[in-house]
Amino acid sequence: MTTTEYDPNVVLSTKEYDVIGTRPLRPDGADKVTGRAQYGADFTATGLLHGKVLRSPHAHARIRSIDTSKAEAAPGVLAVVTNADLPKGGEDVVGGEGVAVGDLRRNVLAADKALYKGHAVAAVAAASPHDAEEALSLIEVDYEVLSPVLTVQEAMADGAPILHEDMRTMAGGEAGDEPSNVAEHFRHDLGDVEKGFAESDIVIEREFDTATVHQGYIEPQVATALWNTDGRVHVWCSTQGSFWVRDEVSNVLGIPESLIKVTPMEIGGGFGGKIPSYVEPVCAMLSQKTGQPVKIVMTRQEVFEGTGPTPGSNVRVKVGADAQGNIKAAHAYLAYEAGAFKGSPVAAGSQCVFAAYAAPNQAIDGYDVVVNKPKTQAYRAPGATNAAFAMETVVSEIAEKLGIDPVDIRLKNAAREGTRRADGPTFPRIGCEEVLQAMRDHPHYSAPLEGPNRGRGISIGYWFNVGFKSTCTISVNHDGAVSLIEGSTDIGGSRASVAMQAAEVLGIRAEDVRPTVADTDSVGYTDVTGGSRVAYATGWAAHDAAQDVKRQMIERASQIWDIDAASIEMEKGVIRSTTDSELRMTFKELAAELASTGGTIIGSGSIDGGGMGAGGGSFAGNIVDVEVDPDTGKVTVLRFTCVQDAGKAIHPSYVEGQMQGGSVQGIGWGLNEEYFMRGNGEMANSSLLDYRMPTSLDLPMIDTVIVEVPSPSHPFGVRGVGEANIVPPPAAIAHAIHNATGVWMEKLPMNPGAVMEAVWSK
Template identity: 50%
Template sequence: MTQKTRDDQTLKWVGTRPIRPDGVEKVTGRARYGADFARPDMLWAKVLRSPHAHARIRSIDVREALALDGVKAIVTGDDLPEIASEQAFVGEEPTDYRMMSQNVLARGKVGYVGHAIAAVAATTSAVAEEALGLIEVDYEILPHVLDAVSAIAPDAPLVHDDLCDRKGEKKAPSNIANEVEMGHGDPEAAFASADFVIDRSFTTQAVHQGYIEPHACLAEAGPDGQVTIWCSSQGQFMIRGYTAKLLGLDLAQVRVVPAEIGGGFGGKTTVYLEPLAVALSQRSGRPVKMVMSREEVFRATGPASASRIRVKIGATRAGNFVAGEAWLDYEAGAFPGSSVAAGSMTIFAPYAFEHARSHGRDILVNKPKSAAYRAPGAPMAAFAVESVVDDLARQLEIDPIDLRLQNAAQEGVQSSFGPRYKRIGFVETLEAAQAHPHYDAPLKANQGRGVAAGMWFNAGLQSSAAVMVNADGSISVISGNPDIGGSRASLAMMAAEEFGIAYEKVGVRIGDTASVGYNDVTGGSRVTLATGKMVVEASRQVIAQLCERAAKVWDVDVERVQWADGKATVPDDDTIKPLGLAEIATGAGRTGGPIQASASGSVRGVGMSFAVHLCDVEVDPETGKVDVIRYTAFQDAGRAIHPSYVEGQIQGGAVQGIGWALNEAYVFDESGRLENPGFLDYRMPVASDLPMIDAVIIEVANPDHPYGVRGVGEAPIVPPIPAVANAVRAATGVRFSDLPLSPPRVLDALDPAS
C-alpha cells in the first residue's frame, strides 16, 4: 500500500466549510451541557464559602445543618484524605495535588473570600442553601495581602507559612512561591551598545475567562465503589485523574462522561466541584448534582493572574533590537501556580534577540487561585513588550510593522525560551498585515490605529483516537477531547480526507473515559493538531487493513493494492474491479472480522502560531470612552482545516483581548471581597460594543503535521491588549501602562486637571 501526499490539489474536505456534526443538536437545545443531567432520586449540593480573605478555621460545627429535614450529607476538609505534595500531570498551569485538594476544600485555614469550606447535599437546592446558613464556622481572622507588591514586602503576612521551595532550593518562607529565569546572552552588558533603550513598567488586573456555562456536575457513587461523573470540562480524563487523586480512588473505579462544554478558555482545566459531589454521593448513597452560581464562578474559579511587568529593550538607530530584559511578577492567588513561566517564555518570543533574559516570580496573595486563561500568561506580557516596541518605532521613526519585520523571529533563530525555531510564519503574517487595505485606511479626528504581534505555542501532549469501519461503510471516530469550538468537524474532515469518502459518512463521538484511550485536556490549542494527528494515524492503519482485506478477496499481493477515493484498487491490473469501503466492510466477517484501529501517542514536533492585529479606536475626549471601530486579525494557521472555525477562534480571541484591554477587571474592596462578581459589573464585551472582526488566515504549513496544521485557539488573545493600547496611544498621544483602559482612567490621563 502506498500513501499519497496531501497537497491542495488532492484535498476534498480540508479547507471547506461543512456543517459541524454536533450542530443540529446545539441549535435545537438538545445538546446536553454540564447542568443538563439528572438522575432519579438525585440530591442537590451547595458549597459554604469563606467570607474572609485570610483566616484560621478554629472549628466547623455542622450538627445543626445535618439535623435539618432534607439534609443527607455534609463534607468538610476533615473528610478528604491528606494528599502528599506532588506535581499534577495535566492541565495548563502547574498545580500541586496537595494545594489542589486544599483549594477544593479548605484545611485549617482559608486563603480568599469564596474559598470552599463545606458542602451540603440535600433533597432540594433550597434546603441545601438553608443548611449552609446553619453551619457554624469559628474563624480567627488573619491579616491578608491583596497585591504582589505588598506580598513581597518584608513584613507581609504569609499566605502559606511553610512554602520555601524555589528554584529547587530551600529558602525562608515567603509569598514568592516560585521563580523562573530564562534567556541567552548578556543583556545587561548589551544595553550599553544600544542607541535607544526604553524601560517601562506595566500592570494588569485579574480577569475572568468568562465562559457562559457555570461549572456543573452530577456524580453517582455506587455501593460497589464504582463512580460515574457527568460534567462539562476541558478533559474527562483530567476530571477523572484529579478526582480520583483527591479522594484516594483507583482510576479504574471512576468513569467520567463528558458533557458538552459551554466555554472553558483554560478555566475548566481543573476540578472544583467534582470531588465534593463524589464525596457527598459516597456518604449519602444517592446521586448528587452541583451547579455553581455565576457569583461563585467569579469568586472561586479562574481568574487569570494580575501582573506587574517591567520591560527593557535596547535598539540601534537602524532599528535592530540589541537586547531585551523583562521582570514579571504574576499573582498566583492563594495557592502557587500562576502562568508566569509561560509569560516569561513568550515575552520576547516573536523577536530575534542576541541578548534576552526574563525573570518571573509566582506570587501568593489572598485572592482566588489563578487558572489558565487562553495563552496563559502571554497577553499581559505582550501588552508590555508590544507597547515598548511601539514606542521604539515612534522614537526611531520607523513604521511599526517594518520594525517588527526587521527583528522578526524566523526559522533557525534562537528563541528567547530556548529552542531554535523551525518553519514559522511570523514574517508572512506581518507582511499580510502591512499589505492589507486596513493598514493605510484614513482616520478621522480622535481616532488612532495600533498594531501588535503575539505568539503562542501549540501543546502536543498525549492523545488517543479510535477509528472504526461500520458494516455499511460509514466511519465512526471516537475522540477523547471535549469539543469546545468545532473540533468534531475538523476531526471528521481529516478522516473523510484520509478515506476519500464523504464528510457526512464520518461520525465523531466524544468518548467517556472508559471508551477511548487517554487524552490530555482540550487546551494548548492542541485538539485539531494532536488529536487530529491521532485520527489521521488511526485512519491510515484502518486503510492498511482495508487494503489487506481487499488483497485477500482478490488474492493478490497487498503491495499492489492502493487506496484512493474510498476504494481499494489494483492500479497495475484494470481487470480487477475496485472494492468500495462498504463492500469490504460488509464482507469483513469473511476476511478477518471487524476493522478498526486506535492510535495513541505523545505528540511532538508541534508548530507555533503567530498573530498580528490591527486595531482602530475612537476616543471621546470628553468622557474618555474608547470605541473599537475597526479590527483586523492576521494569523498563521499552518493549514485551516475548517476555515470558519479558525476564523471563529481568531475573532473570539480578539474580542476577549479587547474586553481585557478596555473594561474587564476584578475589583476587590480592602477586605479582599470581590465587588463585581457578576456580568453586570464584570464588563465583558457585548455585541453592540464591537465592529465585525476581520480574520485573515495565513497558511505556512507546519512541517510536522500531516495536514500542516498549527493550533490556532490561543494566539489570537495575545496581541489585542497592546493593539488597543497602541491605538489609544496613536489617538491621544498618551501611553497607557495600566489596565483596564476604562473611561475614568483614560479621561484622567487626557486631562489630569479633572
C-alpha cells in the first residue's frame, strides 16, 4: 500500500465536541501568509541603534583584559559594554529555568573566562549594523588560551582541563573534594537490579554516543530594548516565554521585575532554544548607556556558536529479559553535556529512559558534565531522545535475539496506569499500550517491504506534559464575539487551540474567539511555551476563564429575567431557564444586552497545572522503512508513520503538524545533524549549508495516527503533543538500518560515512 491509497492522517477518537476536534483557520493566519506578521527582527523604533556582539575565538581561555577604547572612538559607535558593566551580587539566586544568576551573567557576557568558541565577550551599539560589526575588530582582548574539553568522556577523564575551579561534584547532597567537570551525579533505583539481571535469560549491554545538535529554528535570536529615562525597561523580543525573559533580565541587571515590560513579537521557531535570554539584557545595557533603543539580531553563525544546542551524550544501557521477553532488569548510565555551565537535561533523560517499560528492577545513573561548548538548552523533549536511542536499540536487539516481534515485546512490557518509574512517580492513565496497539494495527506495519537493502524499524518514546502556570482573560464584545488575552507566545498555532477551548465552553464558534498574545504588563504571569504545555495549561486557563464568563452570563440573565441563577443553564451558546421555556437567549443576544444591564463581562482563569508529568504525558511511536545504498552508506527514508497519544486533539491539523515536525527533527538528528568540532573547539559546520537539517527533498510524507487516551487531569483530556514525537525516530531508523544491513548503529548521527564504516567493520 502506498501512502496515497489511504487517509494518511487518522484520528482515533470517541468523544465528540462541537469545536474541539474541528479544524478552523488559525486566527493569525492572514498576517502570516501575507508577510504582515511582525517578528522580532521586524520591530523598529525611533532612534533605533544596532548592536553587535564580540565573541571569543577560543573555546577555553582566561580573559586577562579587555580594552574597548578604540572601538568606543570608532565612527558611528555610541557605546560598548562588557561583563564589567553588569551589577554584582545575587549570583547564587536561581531563576526560572534553574540557572544561577551568576551563570546567566557570565553566559550573557563572559567574565574571567571564555568557556566556548562564540562566548559573548563584549557588545557594541552603533548607528548601523555594519558600523557596529566593523567596530568589533577594534576591541582588544588579551586571552590566555587553555585546552578545551569537548565531550563528556574528555571532561570526565583524569587530569582533564577544568572549566570552573570552584565546581565540585554534587552526589547525594554532598559536594566532592576536588575540582571537577562533573557538576552532579545522581542515581535512581527501583527494586534490585542485580537480582533482576541474575534472573534474566538474556542480558544485552551496549554503549552509545550521540552528537551535539541544534534546535535549528529559522529565525535567529533577536531583541530590542529601551531603557527609558524613567528607569523602566521595555524589551521586544522573539522568545518562548516573555515572563521568563522579564525575570532573567531582572536578575541579570539587578532591577525589579515590575520595571521591565516584555513585549513578545511573533516568534520564528524555538523548540526549547528560545527559552533562555542571550541578547535581551545586553540590549538593555547598551540602551542604558546610549539612552536610545538598541536592537541585536544574531547571525546564523552566532546562533550555532552562541546559543544553546542540546547535549551530545555518552549512554550505556544494559537490559535483561527472560526467554519470553519479559524485561527483568534495566540499568542506564547517562552522561550528558551541560555545555559551559551546569544544567544539562540529564535529569529529564533519566526520567524518560525506561518510561515506556514496566521493568521491575531498574537503576539509573546520571551525570551532568560541563564541556567547552555553549550552555546546552532544551530541545523538544530535552534529554529523552538521547536516552531512547540507546534503550530502544537494546530492546529491539533483545526482541530479535529472542525471536519476538518488536512491537509485541514492547506491548508485553508496556508501562500503564500504576506503573512506577525509578525516579519515583507512578503513572496515572497513559496511552503507551494504545500507541503500540495502533502501531501494530497500522497497515504500514504489515505492508510488504520489497527490494534489496531495505529494512523496517520501530521505536517508542515518552515525554512529559509540563503543567506550570498560565493565565487568561476573556471579555465579551457586544456583537457576541469574545476577546481572549493570553501570555503564551504562539509558535505553532496555539492561539487556535487555546481559543477553541474557550469557544467549546461558551458554545460559540472558534472564529468568534479573538485571541491576543499580550505583553507582561497586560496579562497575568504565564510560564514558557515549552514542555508541551500551552494547549494543556493555557488551554485549561482559557477553559477556566470561559467558565467564569459563563457563570457571569448566567448571573446577568438571572438579573434580566429576575429569576434564580440556579434555574438557568447555558449550553451550546444558548442561555435558558430550566423552568420557563419562554426565557431563552443566545450568547450573542445576551452579549448585546450587556452594555445596558451593568456593563461588559470579563472572565479570568489562572491555573497551576502542576509540574513535570502532569496528566501522565504522551507516548509516540514510529514505523519507518529505509533503503541503504550499499556502496555509499546513504540512508533514504522511504516511508514514515508517527503514532502519538494526544489525549484529546483540539485542532487535529496542528497536532499532526507537531507530530510531523518532531518526527522530521528526529530524522535529522538520527541521520545527519551534528556539531562537527575541530580539536580546538571550533564548530566546523556553523552554517545551514553544512549543518544538514532535512530539506523537503530528503523526506517522504509523514503519516500520522492520533491516539486519544484522555488525560485524567485536563478538562478536555488534552495531553501536550509538542515533544514526544522527536524521541523515537533515531532509534526507529537505527532498527531499520539494522534490518537493511545487519549492523547496529551505536553513534549519532548515522550519516553515510558512519553507516559505511559500520558495514565495513561488520
